[in-house]
Amino acid sequence: MRKTKISNKIIFISLTFLTLLLYWYGKEIANYFDSKWLVKYPKHYSFPFAIYTTTFVKWLINEANFLLFTFNDLTRLFAWIIEQPYKIVLAIFSKGILRGQGQDAIQIIEPLSWISVVGIFFTLALYTKDKFLIILVVLSIVYLAVFDQWQSSMITLSSIIIAVPIGVILGILFGILSYKSKILEKIITPILDLMQTVPVFAYLVPILVMFGFGPVSALIATIIYAMPPMVRTTLLALNNIDPQLKESGLMSGCTERQLMWKVLIPVSKPTLLIGVNQVIMLSLNMVIIASMIGAGGLGYDVLASLRRLDIGGGIESGIAIVVIAIALDRLSQSFANLPTLSKKTQLTFYNKYKKIIFLLLYIISIYILGYFFTFFKFFPNELMINTSLFWEELVKYININYFDNLESFKITLLTFFMLPIKKFFLGIPWPWFIFVLTIIGWYFGKFKLALLCLVMSIFIVTTGLWEKAMITLYLCGSSVIIASIIGIPLGVWAGLNDRANKILTAFIDTLQTLPSFVYLIPVVMLFRVGDFTAMIAVILYALAPAVRYTAHGVRNINSQIIEAALISGCSQRQLLFKIKLPLALPEILLGINQTIMLALSMLVITALVGTRDLGQEVYIGLTKADIGRGLVAGLCVAFISIIADRIIKAGSNKLKNKYGIK
Amino acid sequence: MNKSPKLVCKNVWKLYGDKPKEFLQSHNYNPDKRIIEENGYIQAIRNATLEVYENEILVIMGLSGSGKSTLVRCMSRLVDPTVGEIFFENIDMGRLTKNELIEIRRHKMGMVFQHFALFPHRTVIENIAFPLEVQGINRAEREKSAMEIIDLVGLQGRENYFPKELSGGQQQRVGIGRSLAVKPELWFLDEPFSALDPLIRKEMQNEFLKIQNSLKKTIIFITHDFDEAIKLADRIIIMNEGRIVQIGSPEDLIMKPADDYVKEFTEDLPRERLLSVKSIMNNQKQPSNALTVYEDEKIFSILEKVLSEGSVSVIDRSNNIVGSLNRETVSRFINN
């Protein structure tokens, strides 16, 4: 035992040393042996994955034929199925019912007025019986009207109303299928891994090509993006059901279908509702991104403002998205936590549906009132508040007064922190990097993990994207380091102090409800474009899990262990550094892992502020509608995150096993 | 007691692991426990053969992991035995189709679980009516039947509560009620009272006996607790590491334990309270003594008499002398 420990240490030290050596002298060595390929993977050896992918997708769309129908028919059918309910919802919330085409169309029935929508959300919130929530939700909806975001908000809301149920239903169905068949589970799990790690931008292009520019494409992208957690949640919930409960269903004489729909699914409902909440949040996260392929609504407003450099407008629409996100998040969370209480008496029809009946009457009367007073139809223009000027002035003010401070802060961090890291990643010869990575994989996960590391990193090299991948690593690495430096101490603080925990949790919950894109807006205002801006946005977005997991790890240490330490005479400080932190380490590692995952997904979005990493490659693929280019670069990003994820999880498990904690 | 078997298990094996059937076949259907484990299998049931008689209470006992639950689940076909046959009312359960099995469960079997396994999203009455609901019986009718059962298990007034609003004892009453909803003939109870406090457990045992007295079902009852077993059982099965070690009446187990394992189980019991005179008496019919005791009296009730008198005659209920008992026998019995 001792012996292997020492030799591990020696290997570790010598690997580090060699790595540093190669980083400093790699170029010289390569030059000396006249083998430049060591530092730079030769272009003519790279495998044209991108071109093949493009060809394949094109073939799929134009020629693929399944005897009775073509692939194209299939995509059209999907599009049609999704389009129908979307049209209806859009008519209800935004467009009204029209007669005629295009410009000449006349509205014969108007969409729900803002007062009616407030009523709907008020009624929904009533079910939670949470006064604070009711006020929050109503204020949020009123906000949209007062701040002149109504039209766009309703378009966005309509797409959420369609995307979420479809995502949830498909997610539950796939979850059930993979629960029932081990083989299917084995197929679906890696697909889910890819769906969750391949950056969204990468599959926007194929969707665009298959379904055309427009809201339907946007919906499909949203559903693909938001569904995986629902599949996982469903599978997890079903697998965690007490086996006795299942047996009691069987012994009651259930058929397989009855068992599923009368026992397993209802029993899993609390967990499934958490999944629904996630689907909602992810759908909202897609709002801005989906507008790149035609979603319209608030997302489009943000994007357009950013392109025009219309700071105020961008912030206004961004805040509207945030408001919707917070309202929907809290609403769906409290539905998930709704207690079931005994029905001491049987409810009559009226009592059961009282709220809905009132709501319908309310909406009808608002309609009628709308004919007489426009106030009930439209929120009056005179009362609207326009904040875009205010935001613009604010940013101007900051930039005039603090420009020097911000700039010197930026330059300091760039020169002394980011650049060295960048040089490090770009300097190491790729064969050595792959070698070390494989060894690390071996150390933590034996053959399987080593193979995974090897194959995936070789894929990245042969695509010819190695350099871009290294830039991705550097950006991701710097962000994660800073996020950890900020996040872990905050987490420790929250773990030790109840008050801090409450405040930080509230703060982090809010941070996490914000769609990733929103983080870009203020950062661009302050730091303009470039790597630094990207890093700050990534840090903000990826900070939350570092704090949350650390707090959880510190908090959840067995209290008997702590008592034992105190009896042994530990001071508070010793307790923290000798007991709590080491024991929380596996959990902290998982937090860092989550931070890395979020950082990578955010990095792709920061391509918009001019990074030169894989994200940029994906984004170029999107703007040039080059399917292969985007997908292959996206796959590289996915592989990086899968490698990081597996290694860190294996490390965390290794530690947990060592300490014997579950 | 009617001695016709309701359920028969013949050479039932259950191994957990990959392809256990082939493994058993290649080892002549009789591999050593050691060989089983070396090959990475878990032996849950090993060659179990038994009969369950109509209207008896058969109690299965054994340490944790000895295979009690697995055996019962094989009988109800929640678990498929690896090899072996199980006959329920002379029907080979292994040959039943899915639907036939569902039919049997819908009309002839009921099961109570250790941790109650109530459906948390259903009220008491909905839980109890559930087996009727899945049969497609209409609401009014099934709620009427369910109400009768609620009366039977003593849950009047709680029918619209959710499980989590009930105490442990009340929850298990719901579990019992649900398993009785289809009026089963064969009733499985897997450690139904283990999760309850001792006082409540006692109350529930009495309640259980009361229900059995009025319903007369064939019962297979698992427990850890020998006191509980003695109180309820007509016969007891002792299991150890998947094997059935002994089947017999409580007295058989105490007087003639098949091996040390059974002996250990019965050692700490207050035997004078459990055994009757018959089990220790002398078969020589000594000429009538002035003092007599009945053969089915428990030993503790005649202790004083024998110890003070020195020797007594044992008679059966029709006053025939069947044996005798003296001070030495009794004191030896008490002291070991």
Ligand SMILES: Nc1ncnc2c1ncn2[C@@H]1O[C@H](COP(=O)(O)OP(=O)(O)OP(=O)(O)O)[C@@H](O)[C@H]1O
């Ligand atoms: N699904 C399963 N997969 C693998 N092994 C199992 C499975 N179910 C039971 N076993 C094993 O079979 C053996 C018998 O288990 P069983 O649950 O029947 O014991 P038990 O006597 O009911 O124990 P307890 O008193 O703890 O309920 C145990 O060793 C158990 O680990």
Ligand SMILES: [Mg+2]
């Ligand atoms: Mg058991």
